[in-house]
Amino acid sequence: MSIMFEDVSFTYALNTPFQKTALKNINLEIKKGDLWLFVGHTGSGKTTLISLMNGLLLPRQGKVLVEGLSTKDKKVNIKDIRKKIGIVFQYPESQFFLPTVKEEIMFAPKNFGVQLSDDLLKYYLELVKLPESYLEKNPFELSGGEMRKVAIISVLSYNPDYIIFDEPTVGLDYVTKTSIFNLIKELHNLGKTIIISTHWIDEFASLKPNVLLLKNGEEAFKGNFDEFVLLDEKTLLEAGIIFNEKMQLYKCAIKTGKKELAEKISSI
Template identity: 60%
Template sequence: MGIKVDNVSFTYAKNTPFQKQALKNIELEIQNGELWLFIGHTGSGKSTLINTFNGLIFPEEGDIYIDDVSIKDKKKDIREIRKKIGIIFQYPETQFFLPTVNEEFEYAPKNFNVEYNLEKTKEYMDILSLPHNYLERSPFNLSGGEMRKVAIISVLSYDPDFIIFDEPTVGLDYKTRKSVFKMVKELKNRGKTLILATHWINEFVELKPKVLMLKGGDIAFKGEFDDFISLNIEELENAGIILDKKLELYRKALLKNEIDLANKIASI
């Protein structure tokens, strides 16, 4: 089981002068426990695809299956699907509305009738280097990076099976970005199914994620990380990918078929 995208298409403002097809016959299967990176420029269809996973958008053609349950099945409560899918949107801190950080953490579990686990919440705070005394602080009085951390934990607080980060490091400084990557690795180690729409792929080389690259609503690439990073450099640059020194060395080792060396570089 997992997420199955079955021939999905979607068009914004259909039958108007502003019509734009955002997704075109997308086929994708994500198995439980996998880590996927969704790659592509703004307007490529990444966010639209993500929004179909919990029924924020319903495909006009095709279907989405979450653990073999169609999001279009009117006999099923869409809340049960949304309970399984946790989406951390770009700038999610704009959705805060409660007076304390702890109340923000408690809200989703109450909404989905899930027991709130304060100890697990504190574990997540430790991973993201967010002090426990922030629980009683107002989320509106935190720095931008601290607010992003609170937003992430607010989604994790109801323990969804599938966790989706939509450009999670936008606007963050280096230190905060590293803490987000640390959280992703921890969740992967805990067996969570993870999807990240991001251009920052350098931190994930050791995890060997699968990659979906979209371009103009079409699939431009779908497959293993090593195959993706071995693409023509122009294709990578056109997708907005910037290789740091480590990933450059890793890519060169792969292209020379020096697999042992590539694995050593990945583990550094």
């Protein structure tokens, strides 16, 4: 089973003076158990691609199929698709609207008709390293990192097979970044399909994800992580990708066939 994009294009404000094409002829298959990075300039189409996955947007051309269900098919209950896909947005406070953390977490399972037991709720709190006492707190009074963890539990609460993270570590301190990274790794180890839209490539080098590089709404590259790293510098720069020192060292190690050194660099 998978998420499939078949010749998908999307244009905002169609037939108006503000018309803007965000995606052109995207073909992509995300299989269960995969780990993907979506990378590229701000405005390259990453967020549009994410929004098309669970029917927040519908393709102008082509089809998006989630385990065989088309997001455009009016006979399909869109909740059946959204139950399979959870999105943790870049700014989690934009998802919050209830007065306590517990009510926020419980909203999605109630909406999808999923029973969330107290034991499972405790497990998720432990997974993201939040104390049980936080359940009675106001989510708007939490730190940025704590908000992100609550948003993650809110998604885990209805047990989707695919979890999308939109810039999951932006604006976080080193300790919280590390915590979120380790959580993503743990979720993938538990069998979740993970899709990450990000500018920060080096953070995920050790996970060896698949990579989709977007440029002006078009696919500039699609393949495994090391193939992506070995792209010529001009292609990367034109798509807004600049490797930091760690990634430059990793690229040199891959180029020269020093796999053990590359592994050590990726884990730094």
